[in-house]
Amino acid sequence: DTEVTQTPKHLVMGMTNKKSLKCEQHMGHRAMYWYKQKAKKPPELMFVYSYEKLSINESVPSRFSPECPNSSLLNLHLHALQPEDSALYLCASSQIAGGRPDEQFFGPGTRLTVL
């Protein structure tokens, strides 16, 4: 299994809703990432987990809450989002070799629309 899966593919939510994005990989990768990507812009790093511990939080607002229940799963919990949070949310994973991460494998993304 050489892929990263993400669910759901599309999500529409109101500003008062609570929802979660899910990401899964079975490649034995020990680094997992959340990125946000707006149209015609590059992916922006949000969070990094290494060995199931949060290692990087790029000053992301607290309405985004990441969780890494185990080495294969990564969640992003959403609460009280704003319309400007509408974007493609990408999950990625990478192997850690020699203490540093190799290339990242990206999931297909969740297209989020906040009304």
Next chain:
Amino acid sequence: GQNIDQPTEMTATEGAIVQINCTYQTSGFNGLFWYQQHAGEAPTFLSYNVLDGLEEKGRFSSFLSRSKGYSYLLLKELQMKDSASYLCAVRDRNTGGFKTIFGAGTRLFVKA
């Protein structure tokens, strides 16, 4: 700080060769990646350079000069399916190598 520059758009003809340049500034260079991203899809890994020189993988090659903060991606025998955005990304050693900064991407249009 960190900065990555790539041309916004390029156009090339099917069967030709195209070179996409990338210049970067970072205080803790720890490797450079090239990714391909088709519209509406996730990025896919193309190549990785950490030492100076050329890395070749089939129709794709990538070059790095660390002293010049410069890389290029060379695509040979262009095909229509190569129309996509090409993202140059630099790994930052200052965060243990776990932070990768992406350039804005170069949109390549391949015409018949």
